[in-house]
Amino acid sequence: MTIKVGVNGYGTIGRRVADAVRKQKDMELVGVTGAHPHYKYAIANDKGIPLYALDMKSLEAFNAAGYGVKGTLNDLLQRVDVVVDGAPDDSGPVNKAAYQQAGVKVIFQGGEEHGLTGTSFVAQCNFEAASGKDMVRVVSCNTTGLCRTINAVDKALGVSKARAVLARRATDPDDVKKGPIDAVVLDPTTLPSHHGPDVQTVLPRINIVTMAFKVPTTHMHLHSLILSLKKPAAKHDVVKALEAAPRMTLVDGKSGYKSTANIMDWAREKGRDRNDVYEATVWKDSVTVVDDEAYMFLGVHQEAIVVPENIDAIRALAGGVSREESMRMTDESLGISHR
Ligand SMILES: NC(=O)c1ccc[n+]([C@@H]2O[C@H](COP(=O)([O-])OP(=O)(O)OC[C@H]3O[C@@H](n4cnc5c(N)ncnc54)[C@H](OP(=O)(O)O)[C@@H]3O)[C@@H](O)[C@H]2O)c1
Numbered sequence: 001m002t003i004k005v006g007v008n009g010y011g012t013i014g015r016r017v018a019d020a021v022r023k024q025k026d027m028e029l030v031g032v033t034g035a036h037p038h039y040k041y042a043i044a045n046d047k048g049i050p051l052y053a054l055d056m057k058s059l060e061a062f063n064a065a066g067y068g069v070k071g072t073l074n075d076l077l078q079r080v081d082v083v084v085d086g087a088p089d090d091s092g093p094v095n096k097a098a099y100q101q102a103g104v105k106v107i108f109q110g111g112e113e114h115g116l117t118g119t120s121f122v123a124q125c126n127f128e129a130a131s132g133k134d135m136v137r138v139v140s141c142n143t144t145g146l147c148r149t150i151n152a153v154d155k156a157l158g159v160s161k162a163r164a165v166l167a168r169r170a171t172d173p174d175d176v177k178k179g180p181i182d183a184v185v186l187d188p189t190t191l192p193s194h195h196g197p198d199v200q201t202v203l204p205r206i207n208i209v210t211m212a213f214k215v216p217t218t219h220m221h222l223h224s225l226i227l228s229l230k231k232p233a234a235k236h237d238v239v240k241a242l243e244a245a246p247r248m249t250l251v252d253g254k255s256g257y258k259s260t261a262n263i264m265d266w267a268r269e270k271g272r273d274r275n276d277v278y279e280a281t282v283w284k285d286s287v288t289v290v291d292d293e294a295y296m297f298l299g300v301h302q303e304a305i306v307v308p309e310n311i312d313a314i315r316a317l318a319g320g321v322s323r324e325e326s327m328r329m330t331d332e333s334l335g336i337s338h339r
Helices: 012-022 039-047 056-064 073-078 092-102 123-130 141-157 196-201 233-244 260-270 307-318 323-334
Strands: 003-008 027-035 052-053 082-085 103-107 135-137 159-169 209-215 219-227 248-250 279-284 287-292 294-299
Touching: 003 012, 003 056, 003 073, 003 209, 003 307, 012 027, 012 039, 012 307, 012 323, 027 039, 027 073, 039 052, 039 082, 039 279, 052 056, 082 092, 082 307, 092 103, 092 196, 103 307, 123 307, 123 323, 135 307, 141 159, 141 209, 141 219, 141 248, 141 279, 141 294, 141 307, 159 196, 196 209, 209 233, 233 248, 233 287, 248 260, 260 294, 307 323
Parallel strands: 003 027, 003 082, 027 052, 082 103, 103 135, 159 209, 248 279
Antiparallel strands: 159 219, 219 294, 279 294, 287 294
């Protein structure tokens, strides 16, 4: 079966998901939508990606700018089984009505509230929760990184408490509206941050509290993570649990990985599409156990980590493929070491 997929919103996430869909043997990218004509759509045209306009106003703008468009979002929705919503934060409630009217399954992103779909998704934690559903929300980049890491340690050693401090990238590299900033911005000033409750939408069993601030970088987020362990454990037990988990990578300061810039450089040297790091990255030498607590640094490439999750979410909604098989296909197509 070929799953026909549309992508509504062609920004940081939508563009990456669209390219990842094109790499799947069991999926067809039917088209992507644009709101305002700009160079990214000209490149999409060059790649042969069918382009649709968000609405009639956008259609007129795209036609006036000389872009080849095949219709509007409503036309695209008639031609797909699943739509991936890559629209700006909080567009979900309005877009959901259009998707429901067209009778298509939908994947929303982490900028939407959990309540919009009632199911939040990280493939290795709860693929089955989305099986056969009409809609699901792939959680945010930070929540994805936390869920993968905490779930790995919880399965092996038990986690009674998780505490995390998140240093967040200020904005994405191509977004000049939110940056550059010349400050450390408390995000928010009141504690805790929303990330802890968001992790609980996927891992309700985890007692977690988080706090966050923004720093002047576009590269990645960096978490300082502390996990209280239920079983007595040493550093090598925690490292073993992380190494055994899917979509985790462990790096080492001694090998030159001393910053988020080195992680991005690794992806560049590996020839990854857009230098994308799909894995959650833990600094192996940062893993330290004191009494019953495990400490570590965790890196999250905000532009990329949710891309494999979106691909698995498409298969989960469409049905017929197990978690293991879907993750294997996705990982192989994106060059992620599969385990
Ligand atoms: N960026 C990240 O680091 C990141 C990481 C994980 C999850 N997310 C989540 O992913 C979602 C998308 O974020 P993003 O960073 O990819 O956004 P983005 O880069 O700002 O892109 C948003 C896209 O949506 C289009 N658009 C504008 N209004 C729209 C509407 N009403 N309906 C459909 N599309 C519309 C825009 O079109 P034009 O370009 O034509 O104006 C643009 O292509 C959000 O929920 C966000 O929280 C983002």
